[in-house]
Amino acid sequence: MxxxxxxxxxxxxxxxxxxxxxxxxxxxxxxxxxxxxxxxxxxxxxxxxxxxxxxxxxxxxxxxxxxxxxxxxxxxxxxxxxxxxxxxxxxxxxxxxxxxxxxxxxxxxxxxxxxxxxxxxxxxxxxxxxxxxxxxxxxxxxxxxxxxxxxxxxxxxxxxxxxxxxxxxxxxxxxxxxxxxxxxxxxxxxxxxxxxxxxxxxxxxGVYEAANYFANGKRPEKLGQAHRGSSPYQVFQTLDGWLTIGGAQQNFFRKLCAMIGKPELADDARFRTNADRVRNNDLIVDLLQAEVLKRSTADWMTALEAEGIPAGPVLHHDEVFADPQVLAxxxxxxxxxxxxxxxxxxxxxxxxxxxxxxxxxxxxxxxxxxxxxxxNKPKGKKPWSGRQSRSRQSR
The missing domain is CATH 3.40.50.10540 (Crotonobetainyl-coa:carnitine coa-transferase; domain 1)
Incomplete structure (x- = not known):
């Protein structure tokens, strides 16, 4: 084809x-x-x-x-x-x-x-x-x-x-x-x-960095694994590897708090909105990391997928090119x-x-x-006969 x-x-x-x-x-x-x-x-x-x-x-x-x-x-x-x-x-x-x-x-x-x-x-x-x-x-x-x-x-x-x-x-x-x-x-x-x-x-x-600088005129700071506009949204260490969790959306964050047995965090003034969590990212990440470290990557993936929370394991390239989704x-x-x-x-x-x-x-x-x-060179182009523009065709 x-x-x-x-x-x-x-x-x-x-x-x-x-x-x-x-x-x-x-x-x-x-x-x-x-x-x-x-x-x-x-x-x-x-x-x-x-x-x-x-x-x-x-x-x-x-x-x-x-x-x-x-x-x-x-x-x-x-x-x-x-x-x-x-x-x-x-x-x-x-x-x-x-x-x-x-x-x-x-x-x-x-x-x-x-x-x-x-x-x-x-x-x-x-x-x-x-x-x-x-x-x-x-x-x-x-x-x-x-x-x-x-x-x-x-x-x-x-x-x-x-x-x-x-x-x-x-x-x-x-x-x-x-x-x-x-x-x-x-x-x-x-x-x-x-x-x-x-x-x-x-x-x-550098769209986030440009928006940050244009908004306040300050140099965007280095954040390590953190995200400039979303929290929690980064990599976490599990019992046997590494896992990324995108829990910044409000419904995802509530579910995540419930999953780690701390539903009260969702209403904590420090974490109530995404903007609050971005300001206090180190604190919320530390609280989550302590719990994520207790279970394997596979266990977390099963639990997070069941709740519809975006997550993904950190794969090496031998794993990437054997991954069923990549192959599919x-x-x-x-x-x-x-x-x-x-x-x-x-x-x-x-x-x-x-x-x-x-x-x-x-x-x-x-x-x-x-x-x-x-x-067998490509043949020379014929003189352009022209095509009507779409606007002209519609008249």
Whole structure:
């Protein structure tokens, strides 16, 4: 079954994680994403761990793509690239600002060649502004976005979260922007340049912290495991592990107090409302923790589920990928790689009833589709005949 983006041709010039992650989203939803690498290949091919000499991280976020090697400084390869541009809908790049233009591949040049083209760009700090020329990776962006200042123990140093949140966030935002630009093209017949940055993506994810600062002008303090606007809402230690409990909603809190044999806490002036509990979070958490520690994670899960109180065990990744809900939702898939053999990969999180996405192919081995792509290039776009806008159609 064809995915919702079937027929869309995407040229993916990106490396590392942010851009390839965007390309993976489009490929998962059915687009023909052609990964264009230098003759040496994406530097992420050198990222461990390896399976039969192939990088496991590279294989994960470059799945569903075809691959071709092109040296954009070579005249013949550059001509091949321009022929691919003629038949493309989207070009993705995550070079430092200015590099594409120096290569003769800037927005004005691409748009002149194919006016229907959408160019998607990710950079560390954006195409404009005083930091535009800086290189940026997830580490420094987690620091500069404010994320590290509120992560970790209350009295500890700044913490980097191990997820590459700025790369993944920027990749997702660029995906949204590209889809919006393609929708706009339906009405105008023209493409446009869509760009975002690791910094903007990560700053935008700090919604509670921004609301806190905009409300009172003060630096959001580090809260450790606590939540800025809900209580109790954090991780607790059980007899044999760890458990998260979301008991901030008033009916949940009352039930939780009854479960630990202290129903009077629900009417205690210190805990009567969620705002009261946020102010006195350490105290209510200490009272709850003393009781939670007496029973196993499984016992608590059974009891909390019976009362409808949101809760979840803290799982390690071997447990995550064996979890019945994760498996039932298809979040573990398998593909056959040309060199590494049968491999597990993440499933597609977006579920669509009529045109679902899917994992159709493994990431390309370096140069795997060189001949296939060179001899069967996507055909050039026909002159845009135009589509009436929805408002015009309704007249």
């Amino acid at each position: 064809a995915g919702p983006l079937d027929g869309l041709v995407v040229l993916d010039l990106t490396t590392h994680l942010s851009g390839p992650f965007c390309g993976m989203q489009l490929a998962d939803l059915g687009a023909d994403v052609i990964k264009i690498e230098s003759p040496q290949g994406d530097s992420m091919r050198g990222a461990p761990p390896f399976i039969e000499g192939e990088s496991a991280p590279f294989m994960l976020w470059n799945r569903n793509k075809r691959g071709i090697r092109l040296d954009l400084k070579d005249a013949a390869d550059l001509e091949t690239f321009w022929e691919l541009v003629d038949g493309a809908d989207v070009v993705l790049e995550n070079f430092r600002p200015g590099v594409m233009k120096r290569l003769g591949l800037g927005w004005e040049t691409l748009s002149a060649r194919n006016p229907q083209l959408v160019l998607g760009s990710i950079s560390g700090f954006g195409q404009t502004g005083p930091y535009a020329g800086r290189g940026g990776f997830d580490l420094m962006v987690q620091a500069m976005s404010g994320l590290m200042s509120v992560t970790g123990p209350k009295d500890g140093p700044p913490y980097r979260i191990p997820l590459a949140i700025s790369d993944v966030g920027a990749g997702l935002y660029l995906t949204i922007g590209i889809l919006a630009a393609l929708q706009a093209r339906q009405a105008t017949g023209k493409g446009q340049w869509v760009e975002t940055s690791l910094l903007e993506a990560t700053v935008s994810l 939702r298809g979040m573990v898939a398998e593909v056959e790689h040309a060199k590494a053999g049968r491999q597990k990969t993440l499933g597609v999180p977006i579920k669509m009833s009529a045109t679902p996405g899917g994992v159709r192919r493994a990431a390309p081995a370096l140069g795997q589709h060189d001949d296939e792509i060179k001899h």
